[in-house]
Each structure stands twice: as structure tokens, then as C-alpha cells.
Amino acid sequence: MSYLRIDHVDKVFTSGARATRVLEAVDLSVEKGRFVTIIGHSGCGKSTLLNIVAGLVSASAGGVVLENRQVDTPGPDRAVVFQNHSLLPWLTVYDNVRLAVDKVFSRKKSRAERHDWTMRNLELVQMTHAKDKRPSEISGGMKQRVGIARALAMEPKVLLLDEPFGALDALTRAHLQDQVMALHRTLGNTVMMITHDVDEAVLLSDRIVMMTNGPCATIGETLDVALPRPRDRVTLSTDPHYLECRRRVLQFLYERHHYVEAA
Incomplete structure (x- = not known):
């Protein structure tokens, strides 16, 4: 049984008579203690999905279940770290x-x-x-x-990270990535993180969730990252499984669901 369940979530934003469906039928199960990363192009609703899990935004349909209890308002069981x-x-x-x-x-x-x-x-x-x-x-x-x-x-039962390293320089970013991995290994907490960085996603994750482009974004593909922990970024740079995971994510983002600049 899943620890955290995102159950067929839709999100529609309205402005006057105009309605925009940002998320459509997002369905995801997360096991306890897993590190899950959500990746996708800008505008695919990643932060909106994280905010729905946090209870900061209400789903238009579907819902979020944590330990068999529906959660739709903020609570200390879901702590958020923003960029x-x-x-x-x-x-x-x-x-x-x-x-x-x-x-x-x-x-x-x-x-x-x-x-x-x-x-x-x-x-x-x-x-x-x-x-x-x-x-x-x-x-x-x-x-x-x-x-x-x-x-x-x-x-918190779930730690939610919304691009927490996005505004940092490369060396500081790498140091904090290592620190988050060490914390996850020590505490065994359940983590859901948003990122734009493919290497970061593969390095940190047990599972990568790839979002299709918006509007009406949904989960296009998931990828299990079966790399042993603890992980060392230098060693992994030539690891065949690491490189294959990286290739799979890049292929999804830039071949199957390439970013289209808004007109």
C-alpha cells in the first residue's frame, strides 16, 4: 500500500470566463522513505502539483492521501522548502x-x-x-x-522541496545535494522534490517522475533509479546505469516532449 497517493488530480485555474487546465489526471504512488523527483519543462505544473500535496492549492478534481488520510489543507506532516x-x-x-x-x-x-x-x-x-x-x-x-x-x-511525514538549489552557484549546489543525500540516508524520510536539472534528478532520486508539457500536463513516464546508496557524484559520472538513466530522462524531455516557446 502506498504511503503517499496522488489520486487522479486535475487542476483548473480560472480568470473571469477563461479556464486553463494545468494538470490532468495526475496519478502517483510514493512508498515510505523514497526520494522522488518531479522533472519537466517550465509551465508543466510541477510547482502546482507540489503545492497541492502541501495543501497550499486545492485540486479541482481528485485528491491527495497520506497514510490513508486525505489531506487538502497545510499541515506540519508536509513541510515545504522553497527556492x-x-x-x-x-x-x-x-x-x-x-x-x-x-x-x-x-x-x-x-x-x-x-x-x-x-x-x-x-x-x-x-x-x-x-x-x-x-x-x-x-x-x-x-x-x-x-x-x-x-x-x-x-x-514531517513528507519533505517537499521546490527547486531548493535553483538559485545557488554550482559548488554550493553540489555541496547541498550531498548534504540532502546524507540527511535522507540518516533520517529515512520521504522526499518529493522538483527540479529542472537532469543530473540532480538522477543523483538524488529513487524514482524520477517526468511531466508532459502543459497545459493539461500529466505524468508521461516514471523511471526507477536503481543506484546503490550512498552515492558519489564522481564515481557515478562513468557508471553505465547512471548514464542510461540520464539518457532516458533527456530523451523524454528533449525528443518526446521538447519545450515549445510560447508565442
């Missing part, structure tokens, strides 16, 4: 994470336990040294690490 880190600039690194901890665990953990849990999650992303700094005093990669710590501190 924009979304940290509160007037709070310190510690307080940005502690805010989420207090919100979720105010009745379950004592004040001392909430402090320890905040520090534990900062430690997971190697940010305890900057706990008293404000977002303006740290780098973009460090901000994303704090955003990931804040999401993990909520103990």
Missing part, C-alpha cells in the same frame, strides 16, 4: 527554526526539549556555529540549510 529560503529577516538562525518547533511541539515538548530539538536540527545541517546570526549575515547556501533545518524540525 526562496523564506526566512524571517528579523529573527536569528536559531529563532527561525525555533519558531517552527514551538508551533508544532508547544504541547508535546518542554521548553528545554524544544531548545535541544532546535539545536539538533541545526546540527543536522551543520549550522550551529551561525545560530545567533540573522539571514542577512549568512550566504545563500547557508540560508537554504536553515530552511531545510526548519522543515526537518517539524518532523
Whole structure:
């Protein structure tokens, strides 16, 4: 039985008399502890689908089931990390994470336990040294690490990542990819991530979900990535299975469903 189920989801956006069907009959099952990446061209509804899973956007038809319970509103069981880190600039690194901890665990953990849990999650992303700094005093990669710590501190059943490395330079991006892989190996959490990057998708994923072009986008193909973990990007660069997975995704994106620039 699937842990997370996206059940025949449609999404239609309306503006006056005009209706645009962004997603059509999206059907996907995700097993517990799996790392699933959604990839596709701009405008195919990837972020819309992630926001439906997060409960930030309502499906027009179908729904999302998590552990046999339909979810259609935001909740701490589904934590989101956006491309924009979304940290509160007037709070310190510690307080940005502690805010989420207090919100979720105010009745379950004592004040001392909430402090320890905040520090534990900062430690997971190697940010305890900057706990008293404000977002303006740290780098973009460090901000994303704090955003990931804040999401993990909520103990979500599903971690949702919306292009979390998209605004970072190549070296910082690679470092955070490695860190996310290490966190996933340590915590065994269920992850759904959006990306435009084929190499990132193959490196991180257990399964890649390829979206057709919009409007009326749907899942065109899925690909299981049977690469052993832990994964090393240098070793994988010449691995036959890695290269075949990369070829399959590129073929889908650029031959079967190539991007068509809007007129």
C-alpha cells in the first residue's frame, strides 16, 4: 500500500470566463522513505502539483492521501522548502527554526526539549556555529540549510522541496545535494522534490517522475533509479546505469516532449 497517493488530480485555474487546465489526471504512488523527483519543462505544473500535496492549492478534481488520510489543507506532516529560503529577516538562525518547533511541539515538548530539538536540527545541517546570526549575515547556501533545518524540525511525514538549489552557484549546489543525500540516508524520510536539472534528478532520486508539457500536463513516464546508496557524484559520472538513466530522462524531455516557446 502506498504511503503517499496522488489520486487522479486535475487542476483548473480560472480568470473571469477563461479556464486553463494545468494538470490532468495526475496519478502517483510514493512508498515510505523514497526520494522522488518531479522533472519537466517550465509551465508543466510541477510547482502546482507540489503545492497541492502541501495543501497550499486545492485540486479541482481528485485528491491527495497520506497514510490513508486525505489531506487538502497545510499541515506540519508536509513541510515545504522553497527556492526562496523564506526566512524571517528579523529573527536569528536559531529563532527561525525555533519558531517552527514551538508551533508544532508547544504541547508535546518542554521548553528545554524544544531548545535541544532546535539545536539538533541545526546540527543536522551543520549550522550551529551561525545560530545567533540573522539571514542577512549568512550566504545563500547557508540560508537554504536553515530552511531545510526548519522543515526537518517539524518532523514531517513528507519533505517537499521546490527547486531548493535553483538559485545557488554550482559548488554550493553540489555541496547541498550531498548534504540532502546524507540527511535522507540518516533520517529515512520521504522526499518529493522538483527540479529542472537532469543530473540532480538522477543523483538524488529513487524514482524520477517526468511531466508532459502543459497545459493539461500529466505524468508521461516514471523511471526507477536503481543506484546503490550512498552515492558519489564522481564515481557515478562513468557508471553505465547512471548514464542510461540520464539518457532516458533527456530523451523524454528533449525528443518526446521538447519545450515549445510560447508565442
